[in-house]
Amino acid sequence: MNTRLDQLYSLRRNFTIIGLTGRTGSGCSDLAEILSMKFTEIENIRLPSDIDESVFQKKYAIAYNFAKENWKEYKVIEYKKVLLLMLLPKLYMNPSNTLLFDFFRYRLKDETSKDQILKIKEQIRDLIIDNIVVR
Known part of the structure; x- marks a missing residue:
């Protein structure tokens, strides 16, 4: 059985x-x-x-x-990449984009605009689709 x-x-x-x-x-x-x-x-x-x-x-x-x-070679999975993939949906699901704006305000000061944030959000969406969605 x-x-x-x-x-x-x-x-x-x-x-x-x-x-x-x-x-x-x-x-x-x-x-x-x-x-x-x-x-x-x-x-x-x-x-x-x-x-x-x-x-x-x-x-x-x-x-x-x-x-x-x-011998069978291993695939290396770095913890920082796993954490990033776990955080990507949270960044994408944040409707006001405050997490992204806060990140760029802290990291890049005045170098970003709303359009750049939205472009990055679309790239995050593509990463989520390519790496997390079960096919």
Whole structure:
């Protein structure tokens, strides 16, 4: 009997989420970049033949060959982009555009006009349609 819960659990077999956190300069961005590459594009991976000690070489060869055959690159999702996509509908749904006007008054002082705000609002609408609406 295939229940909805079974369907949900089957979905988690098809993907993995890894959360990388750390201070600036800790290497999280570098690791995310490596994880998003194809195995053949990753630089400085030692070949099993480069290792002298025979016992470690055998263990390393097993891990290396497994990774080489089964490696799947990850897609990097930055938290700031997720937050932006969550905020876009709020900006768009604000009928008086006060959020946008406040942002531009604070950031750009006198450089914007109503027409520019409306143009940006349309760009936000397009982003929402392209990225949030389920098709």
